[in-house]
Amino acid sequence: MGLSPEHMLMSGYVVIADGGRRRLWSAAEKLRIVEETLDGSASISEVARRNGVSANLLYRWRRLMLEGGSVAVTGDDDVTSNRLVRQMDQRIRKLERQLGRKTMEVKILREALDKVRLKNRHC
Template sequence: MLMSDVEIITDGGRRRRWSGAEKLRIVEETLDERSSISVVARRNGVAPNLLYRWRRLMLEGGAVAVSNDDEVTSNRAVRQLEERIRELERQLGRKTLEVEILKEALDKARPKKPMWLAQSPVKDGGR
């Protein structure tokens, strides 16, 4: 092996930032069935595992997920969370109603304090 056949790759020390448009363009290249993801990654200077991640995000959540590099929540998970919120709101409503009923029952069960009539002091000659 000759020295001229060896390629030395040095790390620049910084990560490259990809714009949303660049990510989308690269991911769209992978959707073409004629080229593999590894070839597209190599051609664009992207790690294949990162390109697989962008592609998964794109297929699950669309262009917005790829642009923002966010995790995608499936529609099913969103529906389950919304149903859970509705159930918790129903339970909160029931408990609030129970509290109001118990307050009313407690007010009715408390004995009323008798009203003592203020009596005027008895005068010496008023027997």
């Protein structure tokens, strides 16, 4: 069995090292590359080849940017839609109102308890 230089034999196991490394793209690089796809002068595949990035990754960056803007591409995270953000804001406001009511109830009950205790002391 002839092993190429990329292979080595270690303790009966063959380790295959493709020599490939993942490139870390800066936010500025991602944005620049995605912007190249937006002018329509070249296909996404062409832009990907020209910049040494996989077409699938470029499609992902483009989708993230179109859905969430440059912030999504920067972090390469899932995008939270505006609708979901509005729903979460509404939920927060509702919970804050509930908390305010409960805080007020506790204050009223505490005052009532203090009055009962004071009344019991005078009896």
